[in-house]
Amino acid sequence: MNIKLIYNLIFLFSVLSVSLFAEQKKDPPVERISLHDIGGINYISALEFAQNQSVQTRFFDEKNKLELNFPDNRMLLSAYCSFVLVGDNIHQISRPVIYDGNDFFIPAKSLLRILNITNLPDGIVDSSEEYFVISAPNYNxxxxxxxxxxxxxxxxxxxxxxxxxxxxxxxxxxxxxxxxxxxxxxxxxxxxxxxxxxxxxxxxxxxxxxxxxxxxxxxxxxxxxxxxxxxxxxxxxxxxxxxxMAENANKIKEMRNKWLLDTIVIDPGHGGKDPGAIGYTGIHEKTITLDIAKKLGKKIRKNMGVKVIYTRDEDVFIPLWKRTKIANESGGKVFLSIHVNSTGGNKSARGFETYLLRPGKTEDAIGVAQRENSVITLEEATHEYTNFTDENIILATMAQSTFMKESEHLAEVIQTELDKILTSPNRGVKQAGFHVLVGASMPNVLIEVGFLSNKKECKLLGKSSYRKKIAEAIYRALIIFKDKYESTILSAD
Ligand SMILES: [Zn+2]
Missing domain, CATH: 2.60.40.3500 (Immunoglobulin-like)
Structure with missing residues (x-):
């Protein structure tokens, strides 16, 4: 036996004794669930999983759906569906849930991922790939x-x-x-x-x-x-x-000041090497958005006594991620991204619409978001954008759920006020995944003020007086929003 081998053996024993010790101390205990190989893929039986975790189950929809009721959450499985619902969150899984008329089977790896990112008990697949090892829930x-x-x-x-x-x-x-x-x-x-x-x-x-x-x-x-x-x-x-009591009153005062709508961030879409949409007259979206932004900002500063921050106030290129960053760092209480629409197809499309960051519901809305997001290709690759699946948009939306109600209200008031001043059709409040809105920690909307692809609207948008009308309407909407926003917060105690 040579020296090296002896050292190796000593090493091995010390590792074993450490792991044995760790095994004894392990808390909480673990449970094993067997994996089912179906067509070469490992699946886990939902009923075994539920029984193992002492979780109550409920079938419904003629047994096509199974609900697992964890102490802090619930999981919903649907037969042949590639999504699993945990609480209110939708999780995509690699393969559809298999239903054999009695039990439901979930791809093991997908289940694992879901367990590890939710507050459900964590699990791992053991090294033999025969078992799924999961922490036993014994919390009280x-x-x-x-x-x-x-x-x-x-x-x-x-x-x-x-x-x-x-x-x-x-x-x-x-x-x-x-x-x-x-x-x-x-x-x-x-x-x-x-x-x-x-x-x-x-x-x-x-x-x-x-x-x-x-x-x-x-x-x-x-x-x-x-x-x-x-x-x-x-x-x-x-x-x-x-x-x-005194400290409590101070706190309330502090919170009031914090939530006063004292800073508005205006984001004129596009700029610099990115012209945005181009009208038949040759006018650029970036020029129109900057002019509306400045007209609006001037009015706010003069009459509202509120600070205005522009993400750009000249013809320069600003990446989408940086625009939200500017808004957050300046302590903005509202984020308005101003854009002009365009469509490659239907040239008769016209009117104004306001967007919220949420999964797109219509092809039109998704198309608008795609066009506005496409500027990323012009950016230097210093920022990694989340790939916009519906699930990721839901996650991004959740991060701003605190402001969702305010964003909705803001979008509605903007549409109402634009409708009062403009003769163009009101296309309503819409939703889609816009990168420029992701991460804004304040109520935020994206306004498409009109269509450059429509001859009539392109002509109007080229007029300073028309852009002034738009700025006027958004300004009025902000006054209404500010009153409502502050009164809600001031009465919140
Ligand atoms: Zn745009």
């Missing part, structure tokens, strides 16, 4: 919800068993941390950490030990008093926090 504390009340807040912990209230301890430590220790608690830390935070809680941490669970909340305000309850059905532990 699932999620947290913070609710703001007149003179304090509630922390609601969603639980799936009763706890002895006398053994639950609350303690305070430096840096504004308040910890609740729950003996025999098992935390779904992902569920907790992914819960929506609200004033006065700014941060949550979880610590799981074999005897107890500890959840720590960082509070922004001094807690005057607290109480712990448990609902009679043991579905929640509720902690009431009474917050120092």
């Amino acid at each position: 504390i699932h999620s947290v919800q913070i609710e703001r009340k007149a003179n304090g807040s509630l922390i609601r912990l969603r639980t799936s068993q009763g706890f002895n209230l006398n053994t639950i301890a609350i303690s305070f430590s430096g840096g504004g941390w308040m910890s609740i220790t729950i003996p025999s608690g098992k935390i779904d830390s992902l569920g907790i950490v992914n819960s929506l935070l609200q004033y006065p809680i700014s941060q949550i941490r979880c610590m799981q030990s074999s005897e107890s669970a500890q959840i720590s909340f960082r509070t922004k305000s001094k807690i005057d008093d607290y109480e712990v309850f448990q609902t009679p059905d043991a579905s929640e532990i509720i902690i009431t926090l009474r917050i120092a």
